[in-house]
């Protein structure tokens with residue numbers, strides 16, 4: 001099969017969250033199963049042309065955008081240590097910005113996001129035509145690339161080049177739907193006839209994710225539990241009806257981990273490697289993290305082995321930041337140290353900084369996106385807190401398992417599919433009391449070294465590599481193509 005991945009983020013080129021990690025790993029695993037794979041993403045300013053040796057392909061795509069023509073120059077590189085091509089669409093006006101989606105000065109989404117990603121999605125189809133490689137599967141990710149599927153089935157539906165292509169959309173997070181005022185309709189290049197409640201329209205607005213769902217043969221999301229949850233009003237964000245209607249074509253496949261990157265035995269970003277057989281390196285990582293983040297009290301005063309709780313993630317409502325803020329004083333009253341790395345909503349960033357400033361030496365709040373520090377936290381912390389309100393899959397709990405950093409998670413979405421009482425601590429409802437109770441339980445277990453090592457051991461032995469999930473995706477592609485051929 002010839003499988004094409006279209007995505008706004010791909011690790012290691014550009015990433016803000018789990019979507020990037022998935023695109024950095026799934027295509028490689030699918031290629032290993034014997035399929036031809038390529039990827040397409042925007043050429044953001046942040047993608048290092050030098051580091052990744054980007055070359056011009058000499059391909060230029062010209063996309064009609066509201067009476068003008070927007071040009072995209074196409075560059076290429078490879079996924080690291082493979083011959084899997086990655087194509088980058090360059091358009092300075094659209095993609096050379098301070099951040100990918102938001103203006104950091106205002107914290108607001110860029111006003112022309114609809115136009116930017118409509119351009120990207122259509123350019124992706126044009127690149128494929130210029131390369132002359134008809135896809136068997138066009139697999140788009142999240143709203144930013146969803147229109148590629150819509151275009152394939154509308155503007156390009158008569159085009160023999162795409163005739164046999166299966167359209168697949170993976171929803172990594174239903175909270176991001178690409179909602180725009182209807183005045184943006186011309187920037188999609190689609191006829192107003194598609195602005196109806198079955199396709200693009202959503203309560204008077206344009207909903208790009210909905211447009212993708214309407215035109216995909218297969219819909220997937222990133223855990224089995226979340227696939228069920230999003231068909232309910234509580235998690236469906238207004239699209240539960242659409243998803244219920246498509247339930248026969250909707251599948252959940254849990255994300256995996258790229259153990260070439262997230263593996264304490266060979267991680268190059270941590271001060272000492274370690275394994276289940278020899279955990280001494282984890283202590284080195286812990287001391288390093290304490291030094292780096294200025295965590296001194298109460299270690300200096302009392303027990304040298306006070307546990308560190310780590311937190312890494314986007315600072316959004318989804319991740320349960322409100323619970324953390326509400327439970328802060330109680331948390332700080334416990335015998336532990338706390339280190340957080342995150343970036344996101346300005347009010348959360350400010351509130352967390354203010355809270356941490358009252359607990360120097362005990363709490364370290366680091367605002368920003370810092371890949372090295374994220375590895376150092378996974379390796380150096382003893383526990384990892386994820387009190388998510390909802391969680392499509394979550395990756396940090398999987399990384400934590402591998403690093404012997406015991407997860408404390410809320411029972412929702414992918415956290416249900418991946419963490420049980422054998423390897424972590426779980427609390428059911430979205431409540432501070434339950435979160436603190438779970439943390440206290442973890443502290444109790446930590447005080448018993450034999451019990452703790454056993455918890456770590458069980459987690460470290462688990463295998464969340466991509467092999468199994470990649471096979472599930474390939475199986476979905478194959479079944480989808482078969483069904484399509486029979487129609």
Ligand code: ADP
Pocket residue numbers: 016017018019021173312313314341342343368369370371374393394395396397
């Ligand atoms: P989501 O996709 O909802 O953001 P996931 O748990 O699926 O959450 O994936 C988050 C990924 O992004 C992980 O690889 C995590 O380490 C990384 N990450 C999130 N925030 C930061 C940050 N501030 N600095 C470095 N890495 C981060």
